[in-house]
Amino acid sequence: MTGVKLICAGKLKEDFYLKACQEYQKRLSAFCRLEVVEIPEDTRPGGLEREGDKILAAIPPQSYVVAMCIEGEEMSSRELSRKMEKWQSSGISRLCFIIGSSEGLSDKVKERAGLRLSMSPMTFPHHLARVMVLEQIYRAFSIAAGSKYHK
Incomplete structure (x- = not known):
């Protein structure tokens, strides 16, 4: 079973985001071993670089x-x-x-990536992005499994 790790800068506080993430985490358990890690957001000068090191x-x-x-x-599901x-x-x-x-990601994190992926040219709250990424990972596994989730 594939391991998927989602590393996020910042802590989810809003209940509606937490519940949505929990739902997709539950659904993903059928397809992968999922681990979600929260790195504290660093708003001090030079914080993006320190976040990058922790990531x-x-x-x-x-x-x-x-x-x-x-x-x-950008790519389709x-x-x-x-x-x-x-x-x-x-x-x-x-x-x-x-x-x-x-504030985004440090350049060194982007350089480490095999793929830089954008969900949209639109701007979203970064906490909503966590829900969206979990949903898209779930959708990707569902498509591969031939489920009816993706229409």
């Missing part, structure tokens, strides 16, 4: 890293599903998705 330290060795960033590649299947069939057993803080 890099949390990435398991031999992980394929996907950095969620506005300048990343089916395209993401195909990419995830390709990674798995090439022997990658650990995927690591990274969501930065409201």
